[in-house]
Each structure stands twice: as C-alpha cells, then as structure tokens.
Amino acid sequence: xxxxxxxxxxxxxxxxxxxxxxxxxxxxxxxxxxxxxxxxxxxxxxxxxxxxxxxxxxxxxxxxxxxxxxxxxxxxxxxxxxxxxxxxxxxxxxxxxxxxxxxxxxx
Amino acid sequence: xxxxxxxxxxxxxxxxxxxxxxxxxxxxxxxxxxxxxxxxxxxxxxxxxxxxxxxxxxxxxxxxxxxxxxxxxxxxxxxxxxxxxxxxxxxxxxxxxxxxxxxxxxxxxxxxxxxxxxxxxxxxxxxxxxxxxxxxxxxxxxxxxxxxxxxxxxxxxxxxxxxxxxxxxxxxxxxxxxxxxxxxxxxxxxxxxxxxxxxxxxxxxxxxxxxxxxxxxxxxxxxxxxxxxxxxxxxxxxxxxxxxxxxxxx
Numbered sequence: 001x002x003x004x005x006x007x008x009x010x011x012x013x014x015x016x017x018x019x020x021x022x023x024x025x026x027x028x029x030x031x032x033x034x035x036x037x038x039x040x041x042x043x044x045x046x047x048x049x050x051x052x053x054x055x056x057x058x059x060x061x062x063x064x065x066x067x068x069x070x071x072x073x074x075x076x077x078x079x080x081x082x083x084x085x086x087x088x089x090x091x092x093x094x095x096x097x098x099x100x101x102x103x104x105x106x107x
Numbered sequence: 108x109x110x111x112x113x114x115x116x117x118x119x120x121x122x123x124x125x126x127x128x129x130x131x132x133x134x135x136x137x138x139x140x141x142x143x144x145x146x147x148x149x150x151x152x153x154x155x156x157x158x159x160x161x162x163x164x165x166x167x168x169x170x171x172x173x174x175x176x177x178x179x180x181x182x183x184x185x186x187x188x189x190x191x192x193x194x195x196x197x198x199x200x201x202x203x204x205x206x207x208x209x210x211x212x213x214x215x216x217x218x219x220x221x222x223x224x225x226x227x228x229x230x231x232x233x234x235x236x237x238x239x240x241x242x243x244x245x246x247x248x249x250x251x252x253x254x255x256x257x258x259x260x261x262x263x264x265x266x267x268x269x270x271x272x273x274x275x276x277x278x279x280x281x282x283x284x285x286x287x288x289x290x291x292x293x294x295x296x297x298x299x300x301x302x303x304x305x306x307x308x309x310x311x312x313x314x315x316x317x318x319x320x321x322x323x324x325x326x327x328x329x330x331x332x333x334x335x336x337x338x339x340x341x342x343x344x345x346x347x348x349x350x351x352x353x354x355x356x357x
Contacts (some may be wrong), residue, residue, distance in 0.1 A: 078187055078191035085184035089177045094341050
C-alpha cells in the first residue's frame with residue numbers, strides 16, 4: 001500500500017470516529033439540529049415566543065410541515081447528486097491516470 | 108477581469124455600500140422568517156458584489172482553461188455532500204459542515220460564493236432548511252465570509268511554509284468555524300440582548316453553535332485534505348493548470 005493510501009485511510013477513520021463517538025457516549029441525547037437550537041435562543045433573548053414571519057416555500061405549497069421521511073429523502077437526494085458528481089469525475093481521472101501510466105510503460 | 112467586468116463589480120460594490128451600510132459595529136443557516144425583513148435585505152445586498160466578482164472569477168478561470176470545469180463541478184459537489192450530512196456532535200445536537208473550504212483553496216474565495224448560493228437555494232426551496240428570506244445572510248456567512256477566512260489562512264500557511272496538508276486542514280476547519288461565528292453575529296445584530304446588547308447576544312448564539320461545530324470543523328478539515336490528496340494523485344494536470352501545483356514544487 002502506498003503512503004498516501006495509508007494516510008487517507010487513517011484520516012478517514014479519524015473522521016468517522018469523531019462523528020460516531022458522540023452517538024455512543026451520549027446515550028439518550030436528542031440530536032436535534034443546531035440550526036433549530038439557534039431559533040430557540042432567539043425566543044430566549046427576545047423574551048417572547050418568536051413567530052417567524054415567513055414560512056418555507058415547500059411548507060406553503062403543501063400546506064403543512066414537510067414530513068420527516070420526505071425531508072430525509074430530499075437530503076439523500078442532495079448527498080446523492082454531490083457524491084455522484086465527485087466520483088464520476090474522480091473515476092474518469094483514475095482511469096486516465098491508469099492509461100497514461102500504461103502508455104508510458106509500453107513506450 | 109476586463110474593463111467592463113471591473114465596472115460592473117465596482118457598481119455592485121457601490122450599490123452595496125449605499126444600501127448595505129448599517130450603523131452596526133460591523134457578523135449557519137438561519138431559518139426562514141427568523142430575520143427581520145430589514146436585515147434580510149441588508150445581507151442580501153451585501154452579497155451582490157461578491158456574487159458578481161465570483162461570477163467573473165469563475166468565467167476567467169474557465170476561459171483560461173476549459174478543463175478546470177470538472178474540478179469546479181467537483182468543488183461544488185463537495186459542498187453539496189458536506190452540507191447535506193447532518194452529523195451528531197458532542198453536545199448532543201446535530202449540525203452539518205459547509206464544505207466550502209475545497210473550492211476556496213482551489214478557485215479562490217470569490218468563486219465559492221456562486222457554488223455556495225446554489226446549494227443554499229436548493230436547501231431553502233426543497234428542504235425548508237435555511238430559507239429564501241434569509242438567503243442573503245446565509246450566503247454571506249457560509250459562501251463568502253467562511254471561504255474568505257479559509258483562503259486567507261491557506262495563504263498565510265503557505266507563506267509561513269507550514270506543511271501543505273496541515274495548512275489545508277487548518278484553513279478548512281477554521282473557515283467552517285468562522286461561518287458559524289458569522290451566523291451568530293448576524294443573529295445577534297438582529298436580536299441584540301436587552302441587557303448586554305449585540306455582544307452579549309452574539310456570545311449566547313455562539314455558545315449554542317461553537318461546541319457543536321468544533322468536532323465537525325475537524326472532520327471538514329480532514330475530508331478536505333483527503334479529497335485534495337486524491338486530486339493530487341489523479342488529476343495532476345488540472346491542479347497544475349489552476350496554479351495549485353506549481354510544476355514539480357512538491
């Protein structure tokens with residue numbers, strides 16, 4: 001295994017650990033969004049229950065809150081688009097590098 | 108930028124200065140409807156010159172080298188992925204990364220404003236995450252202020268001859284943290300605390316965001332380093348064209 005490969009694997013494992021450890025150590029935590037937590041602080045500071053003056057476009061369109069499952073579907077869609085693009089191009093680069101290396105060898 | 112482009116950016120800056128200057132002592136996603144209208148407009152207008160500069164910056168990069176569009180697409184996709192992953196953090200709440208570091212390091216901070224706003228619009232419309240009214244404020248914190256800091260730190264590390272990967276790591280993670288600092292500031296300006304004013308309010312918001320974001324910033328730094336390592340291995344010619352790799356300097 002090359003040195004870079006090893007480095008990449010180690011780095012990715014560290015990243016995964018940082019993400020997973022809280023899940024196991026903080027049992028029973030809610031893991032709500034911190035964006036929402038921010039909204040709570042707004043209410044705290046202004047002293048009153050803050051009423052947002054605009055509603056998200058989707059909520060207006062479907063006339064209610066976006067169902068949790070649908071929300072996660074859309075989040076997945078976003079991730080999917082991103083991952084697709086990254087690895088489509090990365091795959092092309094990998095193949096190209098391979099071909100170039102072969103060409104260099106035969107020459 | 109040519110003459111005409113420069114003029115447009117200049118006009119946009121003037122526009123922003125006229126409408127955007129606030130009596131504030133001059134600061135991630137703020138939810139839809141959570142900023143008063145006045146602040147929505149101010150932050151939106153401040154973003155305009157950056158977006159214009161970003162558009163021309165991307166145009167210039169692409170006209171210099173058509174091939175870099177693939178890397179640009181990847182930098183945009185990187186933001187897409189990272190900002191969609193909600194990750195649990197030590198405080199017991201979830202947050203997500205920004206992913207803007209990669210674009211800022213490869214294409215400069217301005218180009219990221221365009222990439223970032225695309226993601227933010229997607230999330231605001233489809234996901235009810237962030238919002239159209241707060242788009243300006245969110246764009247400013249995530250796609251403008253964060254990348255600027257990332258770029259600055261990356262350049263400083265380069266000057267100081269810090270190890271390249273360490274520099275990238277620091278740049279990406281501090282940029283991520285800074286994004287949330289700016290968000291806290293944006294909220295604080297809109298909601299100054301009755302007793303301590305803007306500063307007290309900012310501290311309060313920061314106390315919510317910072318501990319959650321810290322581990323995520325570290326992850327973001329690591330992922331940015333990993334993807335750059337990958338690109339260095341397989342897309343050497345593109346990175347060299349972008350001026351990221353300066354011929355056998357490495």
